[in-house]
Amino acid sequence: MNSQEHVVSHVHRDDIASRMGMWLFLFTELILFGGMFFLYSVYRFMNAEAFHVAAKELNTLIGCFNTAILLTSSLTMALSITALQKDKKNLSIFFQLITIVLAFGFLINKYFEWAAKFDHGIYPGSDTLLAKESGEILFFGLYYVMTGLHGLHVIIGAVLIGVMTRLTIKGVITKDSYVKLESAGLYWHLVDIIWIFLFPLFYLIT
Amino acid sequence: MASDSIAINGNEKEPSYLEYGGKGRGLKSWITSTDHKRIGILYLCSLLLFYSVGVVFGFLMRLELIAPGRTIMDPQTYNQIFTLHGVIMIFLFVIPGIPAVFGNFFLPILIGAKDVAFPRINLLSWYLFAAGGVLAILSILLPGGSADTGWTFYIPYSVRSGTNVTFTLFAAFILGFSSILTGLNFVTTIHRMRAPGMSWFKMPLSIWSLYATAWVQVLATPIIGITLLLVAVERWFGVGLFDPALGGDPVLYQHLFWIYSHPAVYIMILPAMGVVSEIIPVFARRSIFGYKFIAFSSIGIALFGSLVWAHHMFTAGMSDTGQFVFSILTFLVAIPSAIKVFNWTATLYKGSIELGPPLYYALGFIFLFSIGGLTGLFQGTLAVNIQIHDTSFIVAHFHYVMFGGTGFGIFAAMHYWIPKMFARMYNHKAAKIAFWFLFVGFNTLYFPMFIMGWLGMPRRYYDYLPEFHIYHFISTIGSWILITGLIIMFTNLIRSLRKGKIITEKNIWGGETLEWHVPTPPPLENFEHIPTITEGPYEYKQNEEPQLEEVK
Amino acid sequence: MHKDETHQHMHRYGIYILVWMGLLTLTGVTVAVAGINFGALTIATALIIAAIKSYLVLTIFMHLRIEQRVFRIFLVVALFFFIISIVLLFADYSFLIKS
Numbered sequence: 001m002n003s004q005e006h007v008v009s010h011v012h013r014d015d016i017a018s019r020m021g022m023w024l025f026l027f028t029e030l031i032l033f034g035g036m037f038f039l040y041s042v043y044r045f046m047n048a049e050a051f052h053v054a055a056k057e058l059n060t061l062i063g064c065f066n067t068a069i070l071l072t073s074s075l076t077m078a079l080s081i082t083a084l085q086k087d088k089k090n091l092s093i094f095f096q097l098i099t100i101v102l103a104f105g106f107l108i109n110k111y112f113e114w115a116a117k118f119d120h121g122i123y124p125g126s127d128t129l130l131a132k133e134s135g136e137i138l139f140f141g142l143y144y145v146m147t148g149l150h151g152l153h154v155i156i157g158a159v160l161i162g163v164m165t166r167l168t169i170k171g172v173i174t175k176d177s178y179v180k181l182e183s184a185g186l187y188w189h190l191v192d193i194i195w196i197f198l199f200p201l202f203y204l205i206t
Numbered sequence: 207m208a209s210d211s212i213a214i215n216g217n218e219k220e221p222s223y224l225e226y227g228g229k230g231r232g233l234k235s236w237i238t239s240t241d242h243k244r245i246g247i248l249y250l251c252s253l254l255l256f257y258s259v260g261v262v263f264g265f266l267m268r269l270e271l272i273a274p275g276r277t278i279m280d281p282q283t284y285n286q287i288f289t290l291h292g293v294i295m296i297f298l299f300v301i302p303g304i305p306a307v308f309g310n311f312f313l314p315i316l317i318g319a320k321d322v323a324f325p326r327i328n329l330l331s332w333y334l335f336a337a338g339g340v341l342a343i344l345s346i347l348l349p350g351g352s353a354d355t356g357w358t359f360y361i362p363y364s365v366r367s368g369t370n371v372t373f374t375l376f377a378a379f380i381l382g383f384s385s386i387l388t389g390l391n392f393v394t395t396i397h398r399m400r401a402p403g404m405s406w407f408k409m410p411l412s413i414w415s416l417y418a419t420a421w422v423q424v425l426a427t428p429i430i431g432i433t434l435l436l437v438a439v440e441r442w443f444g445v446g447l448f449d450p451a452l453g454g455d456p457v458l459y460q461h462l463f464w465i466y467s468h469p470a471v472y473i474m475i476l477p478a479m480g481v482v483s484e485i486i487p488v489f490a491r492r493s494i495f496g497y498k499f500i501a502f503s504s505i506g507i508a509l510f511g512s513l514v515w516a517h518h519m520f521t522a523g524m525s526d527t528g529q530f531v532f533s534i535l536t537f538l539v540a541i542p543s544a545i546k547v548f549n550w551t552a553t554l555y556k557g558s559i560e561l562g563p564p565l566y567y568a569l570g571f572i573f574l575f576s577i578g579g580l581t582g583l584f585q586g587t588l589a590v591n592i593q594i595h596d597t598s599f600i601v602a603h604f605h606y607v608m609f610g611g612t613g614f615g616i617f618a619a620m621h622y623w624i625p626k627m628f629a630r631m632y633n634h635k636a637a638k639i640a641f642w643f644l645f646v647g648f649n650t651l652y653f654p655m656f657i658m659g660w661l662g663m664p665r666r667y668y669d670y671l672p673e674f675h676i677y678h679f680i681s682t683i684g685s686w687i688l689i690t691g692l693i694i695m696f697t698n699l700i701r702s703l704r705k706g707k708i709i710t711e712k713n714i715w716g717g718e719t720l721e722w723h724v725p726t727p728p729p730l731e732n733f734e735h736i737p738t739i740t741e742g743p744y745e746y747k748q749n750e751e752p753q754l755e756e757v758k
Numbered sequence: 759m760h761k762d763e764t765h766q767h768m769h770r771y772g773i774y775i776l777v778w779m780g781l782l783t784l785t786g787v788t789v790a791v792a793g794i795n796f797g798a799l800t801i802a803t804a805l806i807i808a809a810i811k812s813y814l815v816l817t818i819f820m821h822l823r824i825e826q827r828v829f830r831i832f833l834v835v836a837l838f839f840f841i842i843s844i845v846l847l848f849a850d851y852s853f854l855i856k857s
Contacts, residue, residue, distance in 0.1 A: 014323070014398055016398065016826065017323045017324075017394050017397075017398040017399075019825070019829075020323075020393075020394045020397065020398065020828075020829070020832075021323065021324055021327075021390055021391070021394050023829060023832060023833075024389075024390035024393055024394065024424050024832070025386075025390060027424060027425060027832070027833075027836040028386050028390075028424060028425075028427070028428045029428070030428075030836060030840070031425060031426075031428040031429060031836070031839070031840060032428040032429075032431055032432045033432075034428075034429075034840050034843075035428065035429045035431075035432035035433060035436075035462055035465075036432060036436075037844075038461075038462060038465075038843065038844060038847060039436075039447065039458065039462070041844060041847075041848075042455070042458055042847065042848075042851055043455075043458075045848070045851060045852070046455075046851070047453075060789070064785070064789060067785050068782060068785065071778060071781045071782060071785065072778065074778075074781075074815060074819050075774055075775065075777075075778040075819075077819070078769070078774045078818075078819045079771060079774055081768070082768055082769060082770065082771055082774065085768050124443045124444055124445040124446065125443060125444035125445075130452070133453075134446075134452065134453020135453065137446045137452050137453050138446060138447070138452075138453050138454065140446075141445040141446040141447050141452070141454075142447070144445065145436065145439060145445060145447065182821075185819075185820075186820055189815050189816075189819050189820045192815060193812045193815055193816070196808050196811050196812055196815070197805075197808050197812070199785075199788075199808075200788055200792070200801075200804035200805070200807075200808055201804075204788060204789065204792035204804055205792070205800075205801065205804075397828065421835070425835075425836060425839045426839075461847055461850070465843055512839060512842070512843070513842060513846060515846075516846070516850060524850045524854075525850050525851070525852075525853035525854045525855070526853065527849060527850070527853035528849050528850030528851075528853060528854075531846065531849045531850075532846070532849075
């Protein structure tokens with residue numbers, strides 16, 4: 001069989017399909033977190049007072065600060081695409097790197113937040129936590145799982161953007177072919193949107 | 207369907223997808239291939255492998271239940287076997303089933319495309335599928351043994367059980383991811399890659415089914431993903447999310463579990479209905495009755511099917527209002543399914559019926575699915591539900607819809623499309639004999655379960671009262687007849703790949719959809735020139751005689 | 759079908775910065791409102807403001823405003839599934855009579 005010489009015709013590039021695929025994937029992420037919002041809403045409905053008490057443990061200032069960090073990182077991500085469209089490759093790379101730096105800032109804050117709580121003995125399975133009312137146990141269970149899973153997605157997003165930065169430097173992502181960067185941007189904005197909802201629901205119900 | 211330029215003239219030099227070497231030789235070229243047709247066959251092989259394991263477990267279960275008391279295994283083993291039987295059949299056979307095998311192979315061809323939108327992600331889907339399957343089966347070998355919670359992993363036992371629950375949860379999570387990727391691939395492909403002229407209402411009905419299914423895969427699967435993840439987290443870290451000992455609500459777990467698992471059954475049945483919608487017009491030589499109704503009913507089933515999940519929980523501790531709402535919605539979801547059954551019947555009426563093997567299995571589907579669907583309505587009735595919840599009645603119902611429905615749909619698809627995929631025809635007589643063994647065996651196996659369930663035989667019980675013995679006995683005999691049918695059917699099909707009559711013509715059954723206009727087997731890129739579509743997919747010219755070969 | 763005309767007209771820097779300032783402002787509003795106790799309305803207000811912020815991110819940062827219409831339809835479908843699920847979930851929970 002001379003099948004090795006068979007020429008595979010040019011794979012047609014379809015940017016809209018690429019974005020469509022990413023949007024569909026974003027919906028799955030949305031609903032993944034959505035499941036936990038279901039839990040949150042039911043448990044809050046059943047334990048309103050306990051949630052209110054538990055939320056006092058959270059530091060609203062750090063939460064605010066982290067919100068600002070993520071919102072700004074969304075800005076820099078969007079700016080990086082516009083920069084590339086205007087053929088400003090280095091500016092685009094700069095904005096992408098800032099986005100990653102901001103992501104790390106967010107994660108460092110989160111680390112300090114969690115560490116503080118661990119210090120106070122509030123972590124899943126701890127005696128301090130288990131001694132509290134069931135509504136409070138649920139609140140912190142949800143807090144750790146939801147912010148933890150969100151943090152994981154921040155890491156994934158940062159890595160993804162890092163990959164795009166490398167591709168931009170190498171000239172794979174260019175002014176005329178940037179759908180990969182756009183897709184990474186879409187993912188990043190979703191991570192931001194999830195936090196936009198997490199923030200008031202955990203930090204602002206005091 | 208008239209198309210201007212599909213002609214692949216003088217195609218003797220063009221290698222089929224089976225011959226094209228791809229990367230590396232032999233097996234390596236298959237498991238690294240991004241060709242949707244090869245991926246479909248990878249799925250076919252792995253699917254049937256897992257199915258066999260599931261069948262063996264079913265066989266063993268029925269053997270245990272042939273008489274009261276211990277027959278061949280202890281109660282703990284029985285619990286593990288029915289758990290794995292469920293996990294394998296549901297996550298590794300019925301859910302991926304038709305979309306993974308026949309969707310992958312034929313979707314691009316049916317819409318006039320050269321491949322799916324994301325071929326490499328398609329291959330990744332299969333890798334995930336294989337990995338998930340291996341993990342699920344591996345759980346048997348690890349200390350602690352495989353999970354014994356039932357495939358539903360209900361809280362609190364799933365948090366307490368000492369068996370390898372987390373392993374199985376992880377396997378299910380990976381399989382869910384595989385399903386999601388397939389779903390998003392199909393949605394994008396159908397939107398972006400239809401041939402010129404193929405408007406939405408010129409698509410074959412199986413594509414409408416696959417489209418609706420793909421949306422459910424994308425939107426519903428993440429819920430099971432997060433739910434199972436949370437159970438694992440609760441097992442590892444004692445987080446306190448569902449466990450009542452920590453303030454959680456086990457009924458909330460059930461809600462979250464069924465928000466996916468009910469739409470999942472529509473992932474299972476919709477593609478099978480799509481296959482039936484393809485086969486019936488061809489074997490009745492008539493245009494399908496009510497194309498738009500069937501198309502919209504696919505969307506309707508996906509939509510309404512997402513709203514009825516709590517009918518699995520009527521006795522779990524829901525509010526009265528909740529029960530009432532979900533019961534009404536359950537009745538509504540039966541309507542689009544009924545529309546399909548009426549339309550298929552209307553298509554057959556006064557048609558020029560050709561009783562080929564695919565039609566046997568399609569008719570079997572209609573009969574068995576109707577019984578299954580109607581008994582679903584019994585179950586959706588609140589007062590009746592109290593009587594029959596968690597009894598064999600439920601077991602009979604879901605086997606009628608999932609096995610009599612989707613299972614027979616898969617068998618029908620195999621008999622309809624395997625000759626196209628491999629250019630070999632199986633023995634028709636053997637196929638029909640197999641069908642009768644399957645049909646008789648199936649009803650003998652499952653119908654008694656309706657009766658004994660009604661009389662009070664609980665499900666998932668290892669032992670039972672003497673009054674149920676006769677039903678269990680008949681049922682087990684039925685399982686042997688059924689398995690005989692499976693052996694005959696698969697032997698016939700597999701044997702045909704080597705020994706079957708070679709097929710050279712493109713249009714094996716006289717169909718009008720695009721797969722019957724490309725060579726048998728299809729070449730690597732399906733079409734030399736993408737066709738331009740000018741007609742609907744079931745336009746049979748009344749005076750045209752089909753070029754059908756008489757095959758015995 | 760293959761030319762991606764919509765995306766040739768991307769946003770300029772300015773509008774992104776404007777939206778960003780709007781997002782920060784809205785965050786500030788949410789925090790301020792949270793201090794005042796409106797009872798059940800507080801959570802509703804917080805969610806509404808979060809929805810507005812998300813709308814801005816979706817339409818401007820994520821380019822939904824300049825994308826093909828089918829993308830917006832997709833989003834509506836996904837959101838519909840999410841919302842109807844919560845509504846039906848509460849069809850059970852809001853009517854539970856605790857003993």
